[in-house]
Amino acid sequence: MTEADTSLFRRACQGDHEAFWRLVLPHRGLVYSVAVGMLRNHERAEDELHDVLLAAFHSLSNLRDPVKLPSWLYSLTRNHVMDSIRREQRLRKAARTGAGQARVVSVAEMAGRLEREDWFCRMEEAMAALPEPFRVILGMKYTNDYSCGELAEILGLSVPGVKSRLFEARKLLRKRMEALAATEKEKSHEVS
Secondary structure, X not given: OOHHHHHHHHHHHOOOHHHHHHHHHHHHHHHHHHHHHHHOOHHHHHHHHHHHHHHHHHHHHHOOOHHHHHHHHHHHHHHHHHHHHHHHHHHHHHHHHOOOOOOOOOHHHHHHHHOOOOHHHHHHHHHHOOXXXXXXXXXXXXXXXXXHHHHHHHHOXXXXXXXXXXXXXXXXXXXXXXXXXXXXXXXXXXXX
16 A cells, blocks of 8 residues: 555545545445345445445544455445345345235346346356355456455455365356356247
């Protein structure tokens, strides 16, 4: 971390909005990719991004070592998104127990259904089927182009651990994409 970054960090901890944004904005992609990896929904991830950055502004002074900013943001994002998922699960459970309530389909959900035939949607579907650690690491690697060293630091893993997790994630993703392609091919033959 440069001397200028340290100065930005001190000013941001004192409530300087401009310093905070200059310090945190380069890490926006990290927060977003972790949220997408956990939520599997771009619109919700964007909402969570804003909430996490607001929480980061209010709690930045709790961070003792400014060099740890990326890993602190990673942890803050994971915790915030997990809380959001738990709230949503409680709301769903409450909605299921309510008698005779109609299910409302959001515009985003409907658009997602309509776009399933697109390759990008198949990729998202395949990503969504991966275990969370694999979704998150692939999202961080390819959305933000982090190096294995950067990923190791942020995730608290060794570089070989990151490489191993990336290898396994890619292998699982490839298998899932092949399975989706085979299923689609079978469906097209059935229609013919």
